[in-house]
Amino acid sequence: MSSSGLKFAPIFLLFAFLVFSLVIGLASRARRGDYYPTSARSIGRMGIGAAIASNWMSAASFLGIAGIFYLQGYFAMAYVIGWTGGYVLLLILMASQIRRFGKYTAPEFVEARYDSPVARLLSAVIAILISLIYCVAQYKGIALVFAWIFGLDYTSALLLGTAVAISYMVLSGALGVARNQQLHYLALILCFLVPLMFVAKALGYSWAVPQLGYGAALQELAKSNGSSLIAPWAHGSAYQWIALCFTLMVGTAGLPHVLSRFYTVPNMRDARWSVAWGILFIGLLYWSAPAYAAFAKIWQWRSGASLDPAASRQIADIIVIKAGEWAGISPWLIGALAVGAIIAAFSTVTGLLITGAGAFSYDIYYRLLNPGATEKNRMAVAKAATLVLAVVVVIVAANPPGLIAQITAVAFALAGNTLFPVFLLGIWWDRANKFGAIAGMIVGLAFTFAGLLLGDAVPLVGALLPPTSSALVGAPVVIAVMIVTSLLTPPPPEKIRRFLAEEVHHP
């Protein structure tokens, strides 16, 4: 298992990607003007679906799912199902109605619906927290892959990766890169699927559709190794499985950067259909990710190189890359995997930090602290905020508190405990008012962080509210709190209630 030293192929591919982005950026600079509206109309629903998927795919999908499956087997299916089934919830409950509000960010929606600067402030803070947590997971992925590529230790790799990520962000920001999201999706999914076929082939399994063929590997493992990958509750109880799955689902339907997709689609019908395509495109990745881990396990078993739990945990989050290495596929294919993971993490980080910084500079600084701020002023604040956020993320990521998928899940728990109920009741119950929204978000924050901070000290809290899975209990409680508080306080303005009845819920 030698994996030290510089690796030529991934370095070359990474460099090529950065140069390519730069060239695309320079080329698209001349005709930026009305990029979004026109292209959105011409790319169609399938194209918007690909954009949803490319927006979604991060280090958590690319590296995290396989990592968690490698360690926890069937328990990881809660992630797979949570992160796909959440889109069903989003589709049937919110996607088309959100479009009717004509707002562009979660805090804007909250202010428009609840008519309250305080609720807006709270939702902006929550959006920033979600971005931060989500980014920590991405940075862990970036650091691990950079460590693997350049043969560095984790901390140096984290710093190098951050430097590259920030220059990528500054460059693409300065050039206003109109990223082609369809191309982005295509590149990412090919980087993921093609190496998998070669891994399957190298290990002697059916390579044409390895997503369907890795069952044989699982059974082989079960016969030799016991059934710890397959048995449903070998790594977590049924309650933990269901709580996690539910949390990820409501979290998906409450994540600001996922919801913001639906504000900009041309119409409600396209919004709905693009979600269906989105689930298919995301599913392609999620059908495949566990296969990497299963193949990695098979290789270990065959070569007798099984690792102790601590060492397994060390490499779990780059097991996708390890599987390629162990199976002995071409270094270019492994390089494509590694660079695909980096690209996925970079674009996610860029989007999240911009969302977070925007929430700070617009929703907090401009709307609250300094209403007289000029455009230039706000830009400066946004840039500073991006930098501060990035530094905070790096500090936390230097000592990552868990696996990539687990860290990401905490961000979903937060979204599911706060923004999901606020959006759900905001759309489907006109009596929900600002007091309810504010109380709900505060209780939601409490539930999320109770699991995180008190889980070890208070066993009951730890059992009921695992940090990654607090929304099974949290979201219903928050909804109840919102309903009771709203009923005890005056109704929201008539104008908003009529808007809901006449515009939002109108065919």
Added chain:
Amino acid sequence: MSEEKIPPDEPGADYRVNFFRPRPGFMRKEVLCIWLMLAGWGVLTFGFQAYLVLSQRNPVGEGVLTDKILFGFPFHFWFTGQFLIVWFIFLALIFNVFIDRLTEKHRKRK
């Protein structure tokens, strides 16, 4: 859907938006559809896991469903890891087709 007399799709001045009391016509049918989808989503996702618990013969959850092999996978693994995603896509398709039709029908009425 029975052909009851559908009132025009303008909400009355006293109408209040409430998921549990959708107004007759478009919204009532839309909410009915949402309920059906939620049932299909919840029963197959969580109901299946609950059934795994009910049918298990040891604490790690092995039982009839994990012994059976389908397409090379233990049944529960195939169902959750592969079929449910297909099911989600199917639900999304059904929902969209239904709402498309509903929207068309009720827009013409205006």
